[in-house]
Amino acid sequence: MLFINKEFEKCKQVIKEQIEMTERTCEYALYVQGMIQRNEAMIQESLESFQAAAMLNPNSLENLKQVGRSLYLLGRHKAALDIYAEAAKLAPQDPELLHNQGVCLVYLNDYSKAEECFKKALSVQKTEHSYSQLGKMHILRGDKEGALAIYKKAVENFPENSELLSVLGLLHLQMGDTQKAFEHLGNAMTYDPQNTKAIMGAGSIIQDHGDFDVALTKYRVAASVTPESHALWNNIGMCFFGKKKYVAAISCLKRAHYLSPFEWRTCYNLGLAHLTMHQYASAFHFISAAINLKPKFAPLFMLLGVALTHLEDPSNAKQAYEQAIAIEADSPMTYLNYAIMLFNTGDKSHAAAQYAKFEMYHQKKALNDPDVNALVAKLGPILHMGS
Secondary structure: OOOOOOOHHHHHHHHHHHHHHHOOOOHHHHHHHHHHHHHOOOHHHHHHHHHHHHHHOOOOHHHHHHHHHHHHHOOOHHHHHHHHHHHHOOOOOOHHHHHHHHHHHHHOOOHHHHHHHHHHHHHHOOOHHHHHHHHHHHHHOOOHHHHHHHHHHHHHHOOOOHHHHHHHHHHHHHOOOHHHHHHHHHHHHHHOOOOHHHHHHHHHHHHHOOOHHHHHHHHHHHHHHOOOOHHHHHHHHHHHHHOOOHHHHHHHHHHHHHHOOOOHHHHHHHHHHHHHOOOHHHHHHHHHHHHHHOOOOHHHHHHHHHHHHHOOOHHHHHHHHHHHHHHOOOOHHHHHHHHHHHHHOOOHHHHHHHHHHHHHHHHHHOOOOHHHHHHHHHHHHHHHHHO
C-alpha cells in the first residue's frame, strides 16, 4: 500500500526491516525495493535487487522481465535480450516480452529479427508501442514507404492517438504529400492541442504557403511547451524573415543557434539573414560555419560567393561559385549570381556565358519567382550586351 501511494521513504523503511528479518529471502520485498530504486534512477542497484528476487524464484516471469528492463536501461542490450529469451520459455506468446525483444534487437542492428518480434507481438495484442517501434525501425532502415504503411495501420487501430497521427503526418510531409500531412497533423492537434510534433509540422506547411502570422500563432503554443527547441526558434526566425522583420529574425535565429550550435540549417539561415541586412562579415562567418557542417550543399557556396563579392574578394568568390557548380551543375541562381559578379568585375564575356547557362536552366526548371523575373528584366539586356 505504501508503494502504491508513492510513500517511498516509509516503504523503504518497511522493506529494510523485512529484508533484515528474513535475511534477504523475502522475494516481494526485494522486488518492491528494485522498483523504488529504478524510480530513483538507481538502475544498477535495482538490477541487483531484481536478480536477488529472481534467484529466490527463477520461475517468476515478472522477476525476469524486471531484470531484463534494468539491463536494457543500463544499455546492456545483449544481456537483456538473453534474459527476455529465458523469460519467453515461460510465456512464449507474451506480447510485452516479444516487444522488448524487438526493441533490444533494434539497438543491436538486427532489424529483420526485430521486425519479426514486433509483428508477433502485434499478432498477439495490438498496442501503440509496438506499432510505433516497428514504424521507427522502418524509418531507421530508410524505408519510408514501409513506415508509412505501418503507421497507417496503427492509426486505423488507434485513431485518437496523437503521437501516431503526428508521425504519420510528418511522413506524408517528407514524401511531399502536404494535403494528407496537414490532415493527419490537424487530427493530432485535435486530440492533443499541445503536441509539438504536430504543431511544428502544421506550422511549417502554413509557413511554406506564406501565411506567417498563422504559423507564428501555432509556434506560440509550441513555445509554451518546448521553449528550448532549436527547430522551433529556427522556424519562428524564418517567419519573421518572411515578414521582412530582419532584426527579429536574426534574434530568433541566434537563439536557435545558441540552443544547437552544430545545426547547419540555422547557420545557413543566419547567413541569409545577415546578407539581407548587408552585414557581409557576419554572413561570411555563419555561411562558413554551415559549410563546415554541410560541405556538399551547393546553395551554401553560392551564398559564400555573394558574401565574398561584397567583401571585395572576387578571386575567392569565383572559387566559391565554381565549387557550387561542381556540386550542383543545374542551379539557375548560382549562374545568375556568378554572372552578376563577373560583370561587375569587368569580365563581360565570361559573365555572358554564365548568364546563358542561367537562361537555359531557368527555362528547363520553369521557375516563376517574381523577384528573379524582375531582376532578369533589368539585367538581361545588359549581360547580353556583354557577349
